[in-house]
Amino acid sequence: MTGKPSAPTSTQSRRRFLGNIARAAGGACAFGLVVGIFGRQAQSLPAQVLRPPGAGNENDFLAACVRCGLCVRDCPYPTLSLADVAGDIPVGTPYFIARNVPCEMCDDIPCVKACPTNALDSKLTNIDDARMGLAVLIDNETCLNMQGLRCDVCHRVCPLINEAITLEMQHNTRTGAHAIFVPTVHSDKCTGCGKCERACVLDKAAIRVLPRYLAKGSIGEHYRLGWIEKELKGESLVPAVQDMPDRLPFGSTIAPRGPK
Amino acid sequence: MKNNKFPGQDAIASKGWLVAHKWLLLRRASQFFILALFLIGPLTGVWIVKGNLTSSLTLGVLPLSDPFVILQSLSAGHVVAATGLIGAAIVIVFYMLVGGRVYCSFVCPMNLVTDASRWLAKKFDLPKGWQPSRHARLWALGTVMITAMVTGVMAWEMLNPVTMLHRALVYGTSTVWTVALAVFIFDLVVSRRGWCGHLCPMGAFYGLLGRASVLRISAIKRKDCNDCMDCFEVCPEAHVITPALRGADTGTGPVVVSGDCTNCGRCIDVCAKDVFIFTTRFKNEAPEKNEQITDKKPTPQRAA
Numbered sequence A: 001m002t003g004k005p006s007a008p009t010s011t012q013s014r015r016r017f018l019g020n021i022a023r024a025a026g027g028a029c030a031f032g033l034v035v036g037i038f039g040r041q042a043q044s045l046p047a048q049v050l051r052p053p054g055a056g057n058e059n060d061f062l063a064a065c066v067r068c069g070l071c072v073r074d075c076p077y078p079t080l081s082l083a084d085v086a087g088d089i090p091v092g093t094p095y096f097i098a099r100n101v102p103c104e105m106c107d108d109i110p111c112v113k114a115c116p117t118n119a120l121d122s123k124l125t126n127i128d129d130a131r132m133g134l135a136v137l138i139d140n141e142t143c144l145n146m147q148g149l150r151c152d153v154c155h156r157v158c159p160l161i162n163e164a165i166t167l168e169m170q171h172n173t174r175t176g177a178h179a180i181f182v183p184t185v186h187s188d189k190c191t192g193c194g195k196c197e198r199a200c201v202l203d204k205a206a207i208r209v210l211p212r213y214l215a216k217g218s219i220g221e222h223y224r225l226g227w228i229e230k231e232l233k234g235e236s237l238v239p240a241v242q243d244m245p246d247r248l249p250f251g252s253t254i255a256p257r258g259p260k
Numbered sequence B: 001m002k003n004n005k006f007p008g009q010d011a012i013a014s015k016g017w018l019v020a021h022k023w024l025l026l027r028r029a030s031q032f033f034i035l036a037l038f039l040i041g042p043l044t045g046v047w048i049v050k051g052n053l054t055s056s057l058t059l060g061v062l063p064l065s066d067p068f069v070i071l072q073s074l075s076a077g078h079v080v081a082a083t084g085l086i087g088a089a090i091v092i093v094f095y096m097l098v099g100g101r102v103y104c105s106f107v108c109p110m111n112l113v114t115d116a117s118r119w120l121a122k123k124f125d126l127p128k129g130w131q132p133s134r135h136a137r138l139w140a141l142g143t144v145m146i147t148a149m150v151t152g153v154m155a156w157e158m159l160n161p162v163t164m165l166h167r168a169l170v171y172g173t174s175t176v177w178t179v180a181l182a183v184f185i186f187d188l189v190v191s192r193r194g195w196c197g198h199l200c201p202m203g204a205f206y207g208l209l210g211r212a213s214v215l216r217i218s219a220i221k222r223k224d225c226n227d228c229m230d231c232f233e234v235c236p237e238a239h240v241i242t243p244a245l246r247g248a249d250t251g252t253g254p255v256v257v258s259g260d261c262t263n264c265g266r267c268i269d270v271c272a273k274d275v276f277i278f279t280t281r282f283k284n285e286a287p288e289k290n291e292q293i294t295d296k297k298p299t300p301q302r303a304a
């Protein structure tokens, strides 16, 4: 049998043996590099593609999901699909596109229950805790509410109305006499189900669900907002403003301010 | 010189066509039956088996998972849930009993593709092409697991044509034929039997399971062998036959012990002398004295 690493008996056969090993190891390295590159490339998911409830970050999900489609089968709606061979979503993984079919946020979360590997985390038992993405009012220039009209559709369809999305009143400077009701998403409540994006009446939605890592900013670790710190401590963090004696230019007649 | 393009003629003459194709027919029936089990649900709405070969649920109670894929997930650092682990354990135990590469010969949908390719290549006498070492697939298997560890994702599952093919068949995606066609053409023009016989890491994994499996082929009546070479011609892993069939003079038992053997049973079909049977690996007693063969047999050519 060729290639079988049998005990070398002479220098020549030892050389052949080592050559075979080197060739196999080289082949394995080349193969590994190709596979590895594919693996890394597939981790950048298009922004409009969302994972089912309970999926962790994309890296963890691609380590966990065996692409069996049991979640797809148990979803009572046409929400989930498995990615096709040709396309920019890692082949065989379950996903949904909110603008096409959003997640209906089933109370019993059948997709999570169906998952045999925990790629969809079984610790997710309340669908309101799902974080599939985050809705963002992405285009102020076309959103009807932002023009001062009362569309409100995204607000009204939200399963967590007045929690995940609220209408915040602003002065309408165009008319000078009316209000603008700004659809405002709250990241601590939004599940990313996509019903708002689906329902947006525009030709192209002005509100869209994005992966949370794209949608969410983050304040620097060192940064402190004074009013919040003050509220936490119950008083100002720095001692009250000290009143220094005013040094007036010689001969000035302005009376010094402040308590005497 | 005997025409080995159509092996099994002697067996058909002596046993009849049906008996001379028994295991081949059973194997095809098994492949289509398993595919049908997965397809009945999506086609009729009556769910017997849900999911696909990587992980499935039968009749709502029996979880089965592909241990090769689960091992990739573990290598990538994921803590697989109990359902997945139990499913993989059941599958491992099953193949430890019936033979690891029974997966290849009775279950895997890609086998239909590569068998078709091999049949066509023989019909048109195409050259065998590139024949990498049989150990290439073990290197591939190791590389798949290491890549999963290094990248932290199941990188091979982005490329694995076997899981892709079955998923595409069951979920009816439009590009179902592309991966099958790729492997078919590779086997046809680049490397005959190259995929299943040399490269597939999944086959390598099940082959490792088969190294200890119970059910085995045995060349029990090897002293009746008349050197027609038909078994070597049909065997997808012909090298596994030699030690069992020709081992009498070196004191090797008649059981085919190599994990590479797929237990497809085709050797039983085509042997007019009924040399082969299915038995267990424990029935591998040392050859009897009167079995000693005096004249040295020619070393067989490895069949494609």
Ligand code: SF4
Residues within 6 Å of the ligand: A052, A053, A074, A075, A076, A077, A079, A080, A102, A103, A104, A105, A106, A109, A110, A111, A112, A127
């Ligand atoms: S929560 Fe319900 S609608 Fe949403 S993906 Fe899961 S099963 Fe489908």
Ligand code: SF4
Residues within 6 Å of the ligand: A064, A065, A066, A067, A068, A069, A070, A071, A072, A093, A094, A114, A115, A116, A117, A118, A119, A120
């Ligand atoms: S059920 Fe779990 S493992 Fe299967 S496709 Fe869905 S997320 Fe992946």
Ligand code: SF4
Residues within 6 Å of the ligand: B103, B104, B105, B108, B109, B110, B111, B114, B162, B195, B196, B197, B200, B201, B202, B203, B204
């Ligand atoms: S070697 Fe691979 S593709 Fe071929 S039958 Fe076995 S698992 Fe399937």
